[in-house]
Amino acid sequence: MTKKVLKCRFCNEFVDKDTVALNKKIINRNQPKDRMVCITCMAETLECTVEDLRDKIEEYKQEGCTLFG
Numbered sequence: 055m056t057k058k059v060l061k062c063r064f065c066n067e068f069v070d071k072d073t074v075a076l077n078k079k080i081i082n083r084n085q086p087k088d089r090m091v092c093i094t095c096m097a098e099t100l101e102c103t104v105e106d107l108r109d110k111i112e113e114y115k116q117e118g119c120t121l122f123g
């Protein structure tokens with residue numbers, strides 16, 4: 055079985071599955087896998103903090119968003 059590791063398109067940082075879900079939720083539901091951004095770059099783009107985004111992930115999980123799991 056091959057495990058696809060996604061990398062940030064800006065800084066080449068590893069993008070975990072929660073961050074992938076956040077890409078889809080916040081940026082684009084149909085975000086292609088090669089256009090993902092890591093949580094740090096996403097925070098910069100959105101002018102918020104990584105902590106804010108981690109809170110968002112928890113929020114969406116608690117809402118039962120199907121992208122997260």
Ligand SMILES: [Zn+2]
Nearest residue numbers: 062065092095
């Ligand atoms: Zn990045």
